[in-house]
Amino acid sequence: MNISTNNIESPIRIGQIRYTNVWPIFYHFPFEFFDEEIEFVEQVPSDLNRALAEGNIDLSVISSFAYAQHADNYVLLPNVSVSAHSQVKSIFLFHKKPLEELDGCRIALTNTSATSVHLLKIILERFVGVSPDYFYEQPDLDTMLQEADAALLIGDDAIKASWGETDMLVTDLGELWHHYTGTSMTFAVWAVRKQMVQEQPERIERIFHAFQMSKELSTRFPDEVADKAFHRIGGTKDFWLDYFGNLCYDFGPEEQKGLLKYYQYAYELGFLDKPVELEFWTHKTTV
Numbered sequence: 001m002n003i004s005t006n007n008i009e010s011p012i013r014i015g016q017i018r019y020t021n022v023w024p025i026f027y028h029f030p031f032e033f034f035d036e037e038i039e040f041v042e043q044v045p046s047d048l049n050r051a052l053a054e055g056n057i058d059l060s061v062i063s064s065f066a067y068a069q070h071a072d073n074y075v076l077l078p079n080v081s082v083s084a085h086s087q088v089k090s091i092f093l094f095h096k097k098p099l100e101e102l103d104g105c106r107i108a109l110t111n112t113s114a115t116s117v118h119l120l121k122i123i124l125e126r127f128v129g130v131s132p133d134y135f136y137e138q139p140d141l142d143t144m145l146q147e148a149d150a151a152l153l154i155g156d157d158a159i160k161a162s163w164g165e166t167d168m169l170v171t172d173l174g175e176l177w178h179h180y181t182g183t184s185m186t187f188a189v190w191a192v193r194k195q196m197v198q199e200q201p202e203r204i205e206r207i208f209h210a211f212q213m214s215k216e217l218s219t220r221f222p223d224e225v226a227d228k229a230f231h232r233i234g235g236t237k238d239f240w241l242d243y244f245g246n247l248c249y250d251f252g253p254e255e256q257k258g259l260l261k262y263y264q265y266a267y268e269l270g271f272l273d274k275p276v277e278l279e280f281w282t283h284k285t286t287v
């Protein structure tokens with residue numbers, strides 16, 4: 001398909017999460033076909049969630065929880081997500097005591113997340129049966145644990161903290177969710193403001209295909225992305241091959257089922273105002 005064009009509209013502002021987990025979807029993005037039509041904004045998930053809600057960006061990878069909060073205003077790009085069928089390997093609770101003993105204890109939550117903080121609350125309240133006191137903090141493990149019995153980190157902060165010496169218990173939230181529900185978990189989705197779909201349908205279609213192209217190339221040639229991660233972030237190339245290979249970037253029926261289960265629990269526990277359905281962009285989308 002031809003994804004280049006000439007036009008005079010203002011650029012579409014696209015949000016990119018500042019963590020390695022999204023690299024496969026951005027690494028081979030064909031910027032050369034877009035020239036000055038798009039602008040990339042790189043931030044942590046909580047900032048992108050806010051920027052998309054406020055209309056400061058038009059299309060973004062965001063926390064799946066943030067999609068649920070604004071589902072009326074967004075459509076989802078199909079066939080792309082950041083999901084895990086069990087272990088996610090970059091969303092960890094570091095804790096000084098077993099989960100069952102965290103009732104009434106203080107838990108520090110990274111201020112960069114929306115999905116994982118609610119996932120933790122759902123799991124602890126609904127499945128483990130404890131009610132800790134939560135507070136938000138910058139993602140620095142040492143500082144967090146000075147004031148808390150447990151700390152939740154996501155993304156590269158979690159990966160780097162897991163490489164350090166720690167006498168803590170370390171729990172992978174993707175694995176724990178799978179243990180209790182038997183389903184996968186979707187942490188991030190690609191959402192577009194409906195207004196943008198209405199104003200620039202043709203560009204959204206080309207951007208969708210560009211992301212799909214990047215995803216396909218990264219899957220076919222995993223070495224390149226793993227190599228870049230190894231040089232930029234550290235660890236070993238094998239670590240990153242395993243990390244990217246373990247994450248699921250699809251958004252098919254299985255991943256949707258897991259996410260809808262999460263939304264249902266979030267609604268039942270009062271974290272969401274109303275039940276949520278998934279609405280996908282198609283090239284025929286009208287709003």
Ligand SMILES: C=C(O[C@@H]1C=C(C(=O)O)C=C[C@H]1O)C(=O)O
Pocket residue numbers: 017019021045062063064082088090091112113114115116117154155156187188
């Ligand atoms: C897999 C991850 O998924 C992420 C978790 C998010 C959240 O908790 O809100 C948001 C986007 C993703 O970056 C990760 O950060 O490690």
